[in-house]
Amino acid sequence: MELIDYIDGLFINVPSIQDYWITARLNTEFKGHTSIWYTEMKGIHGRRNWPWWKSQIIQKHRNGTWIWQKTMSLENDKYSVDKYPYEWCLRKSKRLKAIDPQMNIQMGNHKLLAQIPGELEHAVKFRCNHNLTLDDIENNLPDMRKRTNIGKYTQYKNSGFKEKELSGWSLKTNPQKGWQK
Template structure:
């Protein structure tokens, strides 16, 4: 198997493929340095996989880096995988139909009648101003009552705590004397 014909695919084990490619290059051109060899191996990776590896590599990458990145891309992404569920034939396109041409247009008078009906119904459902004011006043009163009751509870608990503290002080004073 020659170096040029052995392109990487997702089905191949990345560690074995990288090692095999490195050995082939070493046998063909022993004078080639390691960095040039790694770049040459990178050229054997097709399209999107090559881009994914280049994006994840730093400038001084080794054969281990390439294999690890290929393994990572293979596990975590769908790059290079073929979808077995894709249809083999092309779909017949349906002719484009404009939706609004099929619908009959309403006349301006009918639309105006609908608007008038909606506004009169909305006006009937609104409350008179006096009722709105009364509701607002009662809501404000309820909020004030809640605040007052909460303040009473806080003051009662503070008084209870202070009385308990006073009792404790008296008991300690009685024990001391």
């Protein structure tokens, strides 16, 4: 879908570009199975303009299975403190745009924010205004990550100690030393 956005942008930004220049080079942009599909379609239908190819690409690749896979990868890719926020935000926003190209920016940013753990999400929402932008999330997320206890919790979690609740007492266990109070 990024290729479609790029080519549409070329037609907008470079008014003198010819439709033939784009469609003649499509095969160089496709790899693997898509390249074979393009060659077969070109053999059957001959030379066509960009709007026709655009509709064929969307019809071929934007089916129910593809949307389900993108949705699952979007839902499973939760933010964690060991990920770089800029890469994570960009990846998530691209997935959201691919799933629903008609979604407005505000809704996309709020869906992206919902993928952040509760305490950190609340801190970023509190710091940003209601007209939340992707830049606001990218800029405030690293700062809020440092100011909240999320990083400290992860370090504690990986230190080998586990909390256990036993008849109202909170005990910690270390695999090397046994039970501790």
